[in-house]
Amino acid sequence: MSASPAKTDLKIDLPSSLVAERRGAIALLRLSRPHKRNALDDLTVLGLETFFSALPDDVKAAVIYGEGEHFSAGLDLSELSKRDVSERIGHSQMWHRVFERIEFGRVPVVSVLHGAVVGGGLELAAATHVRVAERSAYYALPEGSRGIYVGGGGSVRLPRLIGTARMMDMMLTGRTYDAEAGQAIGLTHYLVEPGAGLAQGIALAERIAANTALTNFAVLHVLPRIADQGRASGSVMESLMAAIASGHDEAKKRLKDFLEKRAGKTIRR
Ligand code: 1HE
Numbered sequence: 001m002s003a004s005p006a007k008t009d010l011k012i013d014l015p016s017s018l019v020a021e022r023r024g025a026i027a028l029l030r031l032s033r034p035h036k037r038n039a040l041d042d043l044t045v046l047g048l049e050t051f052f053s054a055l056p057d058d059v060k061a062a063v064i065y066g067e068g069e070h071f072s073a074g075l076d077l078s079e080l081s082k083r084d085v086s087e088r089i090g091h092s093q094m095w096h097r098v099f100e101r102i103e104f105g106r107v108p109v110v111s112v113l114h115g116a117v118v119g120g121g122l123e124l125a126a127a128t129h130v131r132v133a134e135r136s137a138y139y140a141l142p143e144g145s146r147g148i149y150v151g152g153g154g155s156v157r158l159p160r161l162i163g164t165a166r167m168m169d170m171m172l173t174g175r176t177y178d179a180e181a182g183q184a185i186g187l188t189h190y191l192v193e194p195g196a197g198l199a200q201g202i203a204l205a206e207r208i209a210a211n212t213a214l215t216n217f218a219v220l221h222v223l224p225r226i227a228d229q230g231r232a233s234g235s236v237m238e239s240l241m242a243a244i245a246s247g248h249d250e251a252k253k254r255l256k257d258f259l260e261k262r263a264g265k266t267i268r269r
Pocket of ligand 1: 035036037039040070072073074075076077078092095116118119120121141142143146148149150151152
């Protein structure tokens, strides 16, 4: 693989808890509040929305990772007690809006997980499309023991990843999964040694960025909708998407390149 392009600044106005950089077609976002274990306060969550809304068109994929010993300690608990019930509903809906922006945004997002990936930190990871875990990562939903409930879309996304029964156990008993177990139950896609996550995340993002925009659109926006609907309408939607994708000039060029022996083969890696 060719050397990665150098990092450059990405000019997006973000709170100090988020640091954005660019590496060619890849945007990198670092959760940068290590003294609070990257706990997600309102400023940070709204900053995530700004980042994913403001990415230039020529950014094709993003990587999110955490500074310090942990990916994220979840919701900033110090802000919780300030709100009444209706404000808490609004707060949860704000998280939903921001995490939907990530899950159903324009660019595929790779998260690189290490240390604590707990509560809202796990909900954030679940809103990304590809998850890379370093062996130090562990996962928990401490909401149960804190007398609260997930509010960042965890009830919607986590059962689809690991099943409702496992999520119930995590919330009821405070069970934690280490990185190996998290990989085994499907929380993460890749498991790497400590310190190797970011390089792996960038390499994956570069591969994703090399796909056609239409294929990435189909995977992000059409695939999960098909998975949520019945077989009959899902099959029709798949046929339509397949025809649209393969009819695009770039797809035709790539197919021709393969048939004329100019494109790589699908070999075991
Ligand atoms: C925080 C938070 C936080 C740390 N909100 N301030 N999440 C949790 O229940 C996890 C809470 N955090 C922890 O269990 C631990 O902090 C860790 C295991 C992640 C890390 O432990 P450690 O020993 O490295 O750090 P620490 O000493 O506990 O924390 C360092 C500082 O970060 C300290 O502040 P300081 O001013 O006393 O130095 C902590 O108070 C602060 N800190 N985590 C606020 N979460 C949309 S709904 C989602 C609901 C949830 O996410 S609930 C799960 C919340």
